[in-house]
Amino acid sequence: MDGSGIDYEAVFQALPGAVALLTPDLVYVDVNESFLAASGRTREQLIGHYLFDVFPDNPTDPAATGMRNLRASLERVATTAEPDTMAVQRYDVESPDRSGVWQERYWSPINVPVLAPDGSVALLLHRVEEVTELIRARGGPSGGDRAAEVLEAELYTRARELQAVNEGLRRTHAHEREVALHLQESLLPAPRPLGHHRAAVRYRPATEALNVCGDWYDLVDQPGRTALAVGDVVGHGLLAAGVMGQLRSALSAASRVAEGPAQALEVLGLYARDIEGAESTTAVSVFIDWKSRTLTYSSAGHPPPVLCHPDGTITFLDQATDPPLGARPEHTRRPEAQVAFTEGATLALYTDGLIERRREDIDVGLARLAEALARHRGAGPDALADALLAELIPAVGVTDDTALVILRL
Known part of the structure; x- marks a missing residue:
């Protein structure tokens, strides 16, 4: 508790969404009950362990990109101190009860920096919502793969559009920054x-x-x-x-x-x-x-x-x-x-x-x-x-x- 009398540890554990706290080196330092339920892992299997040692990519799927995409997002947040909302990811999870058996899962992750008093990134808050059933429902009882392909295509198109817009803004901003700095120097x-x-x-x-x-x-x-x-x-x-x-x-x-x-x-x-x-x-x-x-x-x-x-x-x-x-x-x-x-x-x-x-x-x-x-x-x-x-x-x-x-x- 702090001076407000609020037990923030209890609040963290009671959050309805699955939330984990990671170091900037991507080691688990805390998770809430919803995260344990969604991941199918115990607290002992997570705390103190490297994220991708616990959840590696599916080795039987050579096209798997979930680990690479998630690592890029988390490293970007750690470097820029800015939050990052990811597109829906297919990230299969190994069954906790049957070694070598992988379950097809889809996730919607959001990664947010937790800042230290000096403004540096002390922790990474990783919030994830499982959307596997939603993906499967879009394709019917046996159409999960097709629904995922359609959704992935839609997301890819939107991502390319956003990338083009962001690149245009970046170039405009960079030009304005250069002009403004030259003006600053002259004044x-x-x-x-x-x-x-x-x-x-x-x-x-x-x-x-x-x-x-x-x-x-x-x-x-x-x-x-x-x-x-x-x-x-x-x-x-x-x-x-x-x-x-x-x-x-x-x-x-x-x-x-x-x-x-x-x-x-x-x-x-x-x-x-x-x-x-x-x-x-x-x-x-x-x-x-x-x-x-x-x-x-x-x-x-x-x-x-x-x-x-x-x-x-x-x-x-x-x-x-x-x-x-x-x-x-x-x-x-x-x-x-x-x-x-x-x-x-x-x-x-x-x-x-x-x-x-x-x-x-x-x-x-x-x-x-x-x-x-x-x-x-x-x-x-x-x-x-x-x-x-x-x-x-x-x-x-x-x-x-x-x-x-x-x-x-």
């Missing part, structure tokens, strides 16, 4: 020296075809003062890239003349009201006063920047947070706050792709960032930026882009 400022202070900037696009180009960063260096900013446009693709470019340019210009970050974000908020697609954009701005060694910051609904002191102590800049751009119907002044820093401290600004994971509280991601930043604080900005991206962003299944700015103070 983001190139890294440049900030006096004698060392900085590093990174942009990491999402692996999904369309989930790119909503994030930006900006650095404005003036005598005695430097302004850093990052932002995140809601939405993806070419539209988000265009909106991003307009907002980044507007905030960059405002940062050069504004008294502080709050005023710069106020100007940006007013400008965003006239930009389609800019609603609910988040942004954070930090002004660095090198003479007084203070950071003045303001946030429009954005994750807080992180200040890592030379001794590894972490301070989140979270005392001046306001709603995202356009969230209020009327203009109001935005808050700002100050914090002192010492020489050798490190400032990190980032977008939510660095810390947020599906089904995980944001505080977990913030704690992960703080720990990594403190541990690598002795590295230079470039090495530190690369280390954070390598440790905090999953290798696969990245659904959001990430912008990161590191500045050694």
Whole structure:
């Protein structure tokens, strides 16, 4: 049980559908009662055993493809962290009572990832519904083989049609992704020296075809003062890239003349009201006063920047947070706050792709960032930026882009 008082083990066992839990290496870790009944196997015959050792293909049927198709589906789910609904499969099962005797069976499987807190695939949920009787009924008392052939032909035709549609969408999405990334590259400022202070900037696009180009960063260096900013446009693709470019340019210009970050974000908020697609954009701005060694910051609904002191102590800049751009119907002044820093401290600004994971509280991601930043604080900005991206962003299944700015103070 958890804090809700619900016994999820009892719920799992009571599910009317046949469900099994597998490791990403396809070893059974749990099954429910319906799965035992459908498979004709005991719990001892399943738990801890490799799926295809328990259920191999029918060796007497050289055309059997059930094992190959199921393995491909499960491996795809483990790699992409996306669910997969399979077409009806003929997958014969050896009789539990008569070795070498195979029973013709038809199944409708669905495979779903169960994610760990870090977004990786921890388990595979394999739900299967037996449709053998339905297949046989379509062909009459002795027409099961013919019914299966007709159904297989129908499914093959539909699968080829879907494959052609998906291929067309994939090519369209790939082209849009390429154009959007080129636009992103042209709109983001190139890294440049900030006096004698060392900085590093990174942009990491999402692996999904369309989930790119909503994030930006900006650095404005003036005598005695430097302004850093990052932002995140809601939405993806070419539209988000265009909106991003307009907002980044507007905030960059405002940062050069504004008294502080709050005023710069106020100007940006007013400008965003006239930009389609800019609603609910988040942004954070930090002004660095090198003479007084203070950071003045303001946030429009954005994750807080992180200040890592030379001794590894972490301070989140979270005392001046306001709603995202356009969230209020009327203009109001935005808050700002100050914090002192010492020489050798490190400032990190980032977008939510660095810390947020599906089904995980944001505080977990913030704690992960703080720990990594403190541990690598002795590295230079470039090495530190690369280390954070390598440790905090999953290798696969990245659904959001990430912008990161590191500045050694």
